[in-house]
Amino acid sequence: MQTRITFKNRANIDLSAALHTPNVGDTKAYAVFAHCFTCTKSINAAVAISEALAQRSIATLRFDFTGLGGSKGDFSDSNFSTNISDLIDAADFLERDFQAPQLLIGHSLGGTAILAASEQIPSAKAVASIGSPSNPEHILHLLSEHLQSLQEYGSAAIDLAGRKFTFKQSFVDDVKERRVDYRGLRKALMVMHSPQDDTVSIDEAGKIFSKALHPKSFVSLDGADHLLSSKKDSQYAAEVLASWALRYLDLEAKVVDIEQGILAEAKTDQGFICDINANGHQLIADEPKHVGGKNLGPSPYDFLGSALASCTAMTLNMYARHKKIDLTEVSVHVNHDRIHASDCTDCEKTDGKVDVFNRAITLEGNLSEQQRERMLQIADRCPVHKTLENEIKITSALVAHD
Numbered sequence: 582m583q584t585r586i587t588f589k590n591r592a593n594i595d596l597s598a599a600l601h602t603p604n605v606g607d608t609k610a611y612a613v614f615a616h617c618f619t620c621t622k623s624i625n626a627a628v629a630i631s632e633a634l635a636q637r638s639i640a641t642l643r644f645d646f647t648g649l650g651g652s653k654g655d656f657s658d659s660n661f662s663t664n665i666s667d668l669i670d671a672a673d674f675l676e677r678d679f680q681a682p683q684l685l686i687g688h689s690l691g692g693t694a695i696l697a698a699s700e701q702i703p704s705a706k707a708v709a710s711i712g713s714p715s716n717p718e719h720i721l722h723l724l725s726e727h728l729q730s731l732q733e734y735g736s737a738a739i740d741l742a743g744r745k746f747t748f749k750q751s752f753v754d755d756v757k758e759r760r761v762d763y764r765g766l767r768k769a770l771m772v773m774h775s776p777q778d779d780t781v782s783i784d785e786a787g788k789i790f791s792k793a794l795h796p797k798s799f800v801s802l803d804g805a806d807h808l809l810s811s812k813k814d815s816q817y818a819a820e821v822l823a824s825w826a827l828r829y830l831d832l833e834a835k836v837v838d839i840e841q842g843i844l845a846e847a848k849t850d851q852g853f854i855c856d857i858n859a860n861g862h863q864l865i866a867d868e869p870k871h872v873g874g875k876n877l878g879p880s881p882y883d884f885l886g887s888a889l890a891s892c893t894a895m896t897l898n899m900y901a902r903h904k905k906i907d908l909t910e911v912s913v914h915v916n917h918d919r920i921h922a923s924d925c926t927d928c929e930k931t932d933g934k935v936d937v938f939n940r941a942i943t944l945e946g947n948l949s950e951q952q953r954e955r956m957l958q959i960a961d962r963c964p965v966h967k968t969l970e971n972e973i974k975i976t977s978a979l980v981a982h983d
Contacts, residue, residue, distance in 0.1 A: 582635075588674040590647065590667050597651030598622065598644035598671070600679075601631035607638065609832040611675050612684035613702075614643040615668055615691030617712075617808065618720055619741055621650030626688050626711065626809040626818065633819035636854065636877060637827060637865070639684065644671055646691075657736065657747040660755040661694060661717040668698040676704065683707065683830045686822065689781060689807065693717050696789070697761045699768055707769040707829040709822050712807050714781050715763075715788035717756040724748060763792035769829040770797040773818055780807035798825060820865075820877065827863035854878075886915040889938055892965035897942070900959045906952055910945035938969070 586598040599622060602608055612634055614627050622643040631641040646667050648656030668685075675682050681704030687695030692713030699708050714720065721728065723741060727748070730737045736749045770793050774786035783801075790799050800821055805814035845866070847855040853874040857864040866881060868874025879887065890913040901908035919934045928935050944956055960966070 586642070586644075588644075588671070588678075590670040592647070592654070592663075592666075594647055594654040595652065596644050596647065596667060596671070598642055599631075600640060600642050601635045602640040603635050603638045608640045608680075609638040610640070610684065610830045611680045611682045612639055612641040612686060612826075613668065613671050613675065613682045613695075614641055615664070615685075615687035615695045616643065616646070616649075617689030617691050618723075619649065619744070619746060620688070620691075620808075621645050623650070624688070624808065625812065625815045629809075629812070629815035630686060630819040630822060633816070633823040633877075634684075634826070637823050637856070638832070639823070639826065639830070640679070641684075641686075642671055642675055642682070657749055660752045661690070661697075661759050662755050664691070664694040665698045665701075668694055669701050672698075672702045672704070684826050685709070687711065687713060688809075689713055690717065690720050693719075693761060696763070696766065697759065700762070700765060705768055706831070707771070707826050708766065709771040709773065709826070710786075710789060711773045711802075711809070711818060712775065712778050712781050712786075713772075713789065714785045715792070716761060717759045719781065719785065720756060721753065724753070728753065763789060764794055766793055771800065771822060771825050772797070773800045773802055773822065775802040775805040775807070775814075777804060778807045796829075824863055824865060882917045886917050886938060888965045889913075889940065889963070889969065890915040892963040893940065893942065893960050896963040897944070897956055897959060900956070901946075906956075907947040908944060908956075912943040912945070914941040914943075915939065 582602050582604050584600045584602065586600050587595050588598060590596055614631060616622055616624055616627055622645050627643045631643055634641050645652035646664050647654035647659045672682050682702065683704060683706045685695045685699055685702065685705045686709045687693065688711045690713065692710030693716065695708060696710060699705050724739060727737045727739050731748060731750045731753055736747055738745050738747050772786050772790045774783045776783050786799065790797060802809070802814060802818055805811065809815040809818055842860070844858040845855050853868040854877060855866040857866055865878035866884065867876055867878040868880050870876050893913045894911045897911045898908065916939050918937045918939065920937055922928055922931055922933055922935050925935050940960070942957065942960055944953060948956070
């Protein structure tokens with residue numbers, strides 16, 4: 582659900598915003614999203630990420646910076662410092678009218694601004710940047726042809742992506758003076774960047790990641806452009822970011838009281854969507870769209886196949902290390918099928934259907950044929966493989982609801 586909101590920044594300028602909230606259930610945490618340079622709150626990445634977070638009961642405020650989109654004010658009077666101020670004011674607005682934000686997300690220069698502002702938003706526990714430069718001065722490459730005019734005349738009308746914006750020399754001076762203290766971040770950090778980004782090089786992501794302290798994570802948005810204009814790219818970024826964020830937020834409305842094991846929770850009115858806590862790791866399960874799901878996460882059989890594939894890869898790598906085999910990489914592809922028992926020549930079952938997991942293993946390295954054959958035998962010793970072939974007993978019990 583989206584609600585249109587207007588709030589005032591410290592300069593008493595009305596800023597236009599949209600608040601994404603869960604369709605059902607309570608909102609458990611709040612986030613702020615900062616859009617890319619000269620973009621608006623309605624860019625695909627902002628909407629997709631806000632929707633993904635709403636699915637996990639996290640409300641997101643995405644807003645237009647001063648002078649952009651639906652926000653008032655003169656863009657020519659804005660700069661990197663005013664962007665930081667707008668972000669802090671957005672966080673203050675949420676704290677005053679809803680709940681202080683725990684998650685901060687920024688795209689491109691908006692990510693750099695988020696990182697700079699985070700120190701002044703004490704409620705934030707996690708920060709994510711998407712395609713962001715490591716320092717604001719990087720943005721000047723977009724204005725390089727006009728820097729001399731700006732210095733001589735104080736302002737210039739510059740065409741960016743087919744739209745004209747008026748910049749002042751004060752904008753240039755501001756980004757040159759500003760630096761981000763990554764070692765002082767003191768919050769969980771996720772850096773997301775595409776190797777194919779031709780607007781902000783992925784080298785900038787490396788600079789951010791290397792300077793920041795742990796906990797930090799890096800996700801490659803392989804194949805995506807700078808704006809995440811492809812729906813599949815923006816949705817992928819959204820799903821990964823949303824799953825990562827849950828690990829660091831205080832979700833007051835959701836208390837998971839388990840020390841070990843798996844907890845899966847699903848609401849009837851949310852279709853097949855299922856939230857999973859696997860020993861403290863937050864996951865989501867769903868079904869494909871062709872069977873009525875929303876395809877927001879792997880299906881239960883996808884998880885089962887993933888368990889077999891990952892266990893096989895771990896087992897083979899462990900064996901190679903132990904035997905000092907020249908194995909550099911293991912790739913395991915698993916798919917699941919169900920066939921009639923009558924079509925299976927080596928199955929004990931003679932009626933009904935049989936579940937079949939087809940496993941294709943690729944071994945990279947300097948291995949002899951004898952070693953490759955041995956590795957294929959070792960694959961069958963994977964603990965998950967053994968579990969699936971052993972007799973399995975499942976016990977169930979109803980637990981009283983408090």
